[in-house]
Amino acid sequence: xxxxxxxxxxxxxxxGCLLIxxxxxxxxxxxxxxxxxxxxxxxxxxxxxxxxxxxxxxAANPSLSYIELIAERAGxxxxxxxxxxxxxxxxxxxxxxxxxxxxYSKNLR
Numbered sequence: 001x002x003x004x005x006x007x008x009x010x011x012x013x014x015x016g017c018l019l020i021x022x023x024x025x026x027x028x029x030x031x032x033x034x035x036x037x038x039x040x041x042x043x044x045x046x047x048x049x050x051x052x053x054x055x056x057x058x059a060a061n062p063s064l065s066y067i068e069l070i071a072e073r074a075g076x077x078x079x080x081x082x083x084x085x086x087x088x089x090x091x092x093x094x095x096x097x098x099x100x101x102x103x104y105s106k107n108l109r
Contacts, residue, residue: 017061019082020060020061020062022082022083023055023062023067023081023082024055024056024060026080026081026082026083027055027056027070027074027081028056030074030076030081038052038053038056039052044073045070045073045074046073047070067081067082
């Protein structure tokens with residue numbers, strides 16, 4: 001029975017989850033706003049570069065506590081991070097700070 005449960009969880013993660021997709025989009029939007037490479041951004045969050053790359057894959061299935069940790073290190077509210085989309089800038093939506101000089105950018109440097 002446990003094997004079925006694990007398999008379903010893995011299948012669900014592989015297909016992509018709305019919240020995980022939102023988390024990935026929000027994280028990538030923060031990185032772009034900070035004008036950092038993926039490696040630099042991972043370092044600023046205090047995680048290995050490989051962990052950041054894994055978070056951006058369809059296999060990623062971060063726990064809520066991990067999402068909260070990343071949001072805390074980025075200096076943003078976790079719920080805001082889940083609502084942030086990379087397309088917000090293109091559509092004129094609110095972003096988490098402006099490009100350079102934002103509170104977020106200052107937290108990273």
